[in-house]
Amino acid sequence: MAPRMTDDIPIQDMPLRGPAAMFADRQADRYDLHSRHLNEQMVRVLRTIGYDVQFCRGSGSYLFDAAGVRYLDLLSGFGVFGVGRNHPALRDALKGVLDGELPNLVQLDVSTLAGILAERLLAHVPYLDKVFFANSGAEAVEGAIKFSRTATGRPELVFCDHAYHGLTNGALSLNGDAVFRDGFGPLLPDCIRVPFNDLAALEQALSSRKVAAFVVEPIQGKGVNMPADGYLQSAAELCRRHGTLFVADEIQTGLGRTGRFLAVEHWNVEPDMVLLSKALSGGHVPSSAVLMRRQIYEKMFDRMDRAVVHGSTFAKNDLAMAAGIATLDVIEQERLIENVARMGDRLIRELTALVPHYEMLHDVRGKGLMIGVEFGPPQSFALKASWNLLETANKGLFCQLITIPLFKDHKILCQVAGHASHTIKLIPAFVMTDKDCDWTVRAFDEVIAASHRVPGAVWSLGKTLIGNATRGRKANRVSSLESQGTTGT
Ligand SMILES: Cc1ncc(COP(=O)(O)O)c(C=O)c1O
Secondary structure (H helix, E strand, O other): OOEEOOOOOEHHOOOOOHHHHHHHHHHHHHHHHHHHOOOOHHHHHHHHHHHOEEEEEEEEEEEEOOOOEEEEEHHHHHOOOOOEEOOOHHHHHHHHHHHHHOOOOOOOOOOOHHHHHHHHEEEEHOOOOOOEOOHHHHHHHHHHHHHHHHHOOOEEEEEEEOOOOOEEEEEEEOOOOOHHHHHOOOOOOOOOEEEOOOHHHHHHOOOOOOOEEEOOOEOOOOOOEEEOOHHHHHHHHHHHHHEEEEEEEOOOOOOOOOOOOOOOHOOOOOOOOEEHHHHHHOOOOOOEEHHHHHHHHHHHOOEEEEEHOOOOOOOOOOHHHHHHHHHHHHHHOOOHHHHHHHHHHHHHHHHOOHHHHHHOOEEEEEEOEEEEEEEOOOOOHHHHHHHHHHHHHOOHHHHHOOOOOHHHOOEHHHEEEOOOOEEEEEEEOOOOOHHHHHHHHHHHHHHHHHHHOOHHHHHHHHHHHHHHHHHHHHHHHOOHHHHHHHOOO
């Protein structure tokens, strides 16, 4: 077979390059590489919404493009960079694992660092006793499904409308959004959907006494939907009464994101199982953890011959475990949870103060640094006509009129909170400063003000987006994602 060629140099003759040098050399080719070998649709999305600025560096809450321009990252890699991008303590921890030549993944031994990380995590959640480590959020959800079924001997699982628990087959069976589910069936049987915040529906589902677990995000990531007062406490109580495990998916909300270590602490709820991932390993190494009561854990691992009945090869690898320990160190030493609470209160207060000034800005909600900014139909005639045009072309398109100028004109990266959603979600790093809050509020104020002027630059963009959406539908090739921009998780 002929040797593979890159830029006409046979692979075997190429000098060895470090990742940073490779990144610099080939960054300009990245769209081509992805179009050829990875997800071409994603490249089309980015080209359509004009986000092709060649990010070259990340630090704390910021990204820097090829021209050295600084962007405020209110997306933090879908929430993984809780402690900020490239935190020095995380870099030191990861280098320390490599430089220390640790005996990683011996497998016929137990991992010291995994033991330490488990101890550190449980110190924050003292009513739980055991930890199971995995590699991703979805894999933690898969674990929770198996733990709860084997611990209860029951088959059914209850989840909520609009829930997002990941995209592997089991996790997808608990997804409350048709866009993700359609075309992948049959999914797991015995999964029952109930509306979020509907206790009567939950009680009805649990009353069969066949439900192993109720899996719920304390604050739903898709849409930033808040639990009604008393919902989570009553749901936990119903679960207890019906012998169902209450599983809090804190993959996005956990580790301080909402201004408490766990979001459930806001409502004094003690779940039977807590799922963590995203911010857990500082963004550098995939990792997740399932924290649970001893009785649940011991039903899975109940005999010596079942010591490996569930697990994953890389789950307790030293890089992930060291990154997890360093992340907890940073969160504790830099008092980041307090910072999240303070910055979150400030942002929610100041963004809420904009609501009476703008008829299409309907609501600002959230806890800590998980914030939803919701738009909705206007009252006035001129705006209504433009809104309707946009919404007819593609439901949820209005939010792109906000996120695109935020990016282009104000150098702020943020996402829409789901398909066909009118809510923009902010999940910045926990290290956000007062200056970053000023930057955010000023930018939102200016862009929302511009969106209320018809005609104007924002609505010219609207016309372009409508054109894209209509052309896309006609050609039946452009996904709704392409016309809506990336909506993320
Ligand atoms: C609440 C929640 N659960 C599960 C997941 C899935 O995590 P992963 O993408 O690591 O599989 C996500 C990801 O966004 C999430 O927000």
